[in-house]
Amino acid sequence: MTSRRARTLSVVTLALVLTLVAFVLVRAGGDHGTDAAQPVSAPATSTPAASPVPTDLTIIVPGRPGESAATRPAHEIRDAGPAPHNSLDVMFVRMMIPHHAQALEMAELAPGRAADPDIRALAERIRASQGPEMGMMRGWLQTRGLSPEAQGHDHGTMRGMQSPEAMRQLAAARGADFDRLFVRMMTEHHQGAIEMATELLKVGSDLTLSEFANSVATEQTVEIDRMREVLGH
Template sequence: MTARRGRLLAVVTAVAAAVLVAAVVVDDGDDRPAGPTAAPVAATTTPATGGPVVIVPGRPGEAAVTRPAGEARADAPPRHNTLDTWYVRMMIPHHEQALEMAQLAAGRAADPRISALADRIRASQAPEIGVLRAWLTERGLSAEVAGHDHRAMRGMQSPEAMSRLAAARGVEFDRMFVRMMTDHHRGAVQMSVDLLGVGADQRLQEFANSVATEQNVEIDRMRDLLPA
């Protein structure tokens, strides 16, 4: 009987010790009772510097380690980079010119398919401008680029070409519209494809992929609409 009690006492003692070890994740000198559970990643302070540290779980079979919180934040990829910002700032005026051309179709286009295409461009690119402006606003960034000539961007049409388009009517307008908008779309596609290789923001990656895909489709449609 005494031997059984001894073994039972030993088991109870071992279990209590295991529970005590599991409950103590980091001893930071806080005398408050530990909570019922411990998070897999916890922040505390180092005794030496008093700075915040993060407990980083190890890979399977490895022990957790503590690292300064600043280092842990540095490991995370940036939410966006300067090339993301440049793309947004350039794509806004690029889209705005596409809307300007599309708005000219009303009362000038002879082919109803040209008018329908212009309506689709307005319906898609106007909301996209809103998305791009919101992206900048969320990050406290301005849409302006001091000293930059937007006319130098790929696909942008010159003021003279825009004036000729506005003065055209009928078949002449249709021909000019298709050619100018095709060139404009190709510029947007190239800008978007370029971003896919260098951007860091996931939302912009999806946006740029959508622009490249949709405008390539519209380029194919316009090829069939080009008057002889």
């Protein structure tokens, strides 16, 4: 009887041991499987992911002088290159160079002929501004391989240009007579330049020339008003 109990106890003990061993093996296998299943983390990178470009983005495009701004799709602005010059830009420069040259010729007469010091000051201002502007226009043509000459065009027919006879009269005048004649002729000359510049703003395509034309129209309008004030005082 005692021997039977001992055998039974031994069997139960063995069963418990086997069960414990099986549990340990299963737990160990489960933990290893879990570690193997975890993905390996990718190395960190400092480059951010590219963000998609919005397809509905619009850009405000400034207008030319006197015009309002407009909105355009961003892809059109990105694809558009700089606008090239056109034939009207070239014609404007070729005409404005001799136009400026005559204004300088009139202004150079003032120091030895004008009675009013304000007239002499205005003439000096014209020389100081239009001389460098002629250099800029010649450079604009040169960088584009263009000749400064307008073939088949009579410069004397340009708006505001004074006739050779009028230029002789101005050169012969002195004192107050010179002042009055200078103001009249230079006012007509400036008005012609303003018309030419204003027209280019409507038809030209070169941005540099558009800015220059706007400057010509603005500055010469101021000078016309100043000359009239000087003559009226």
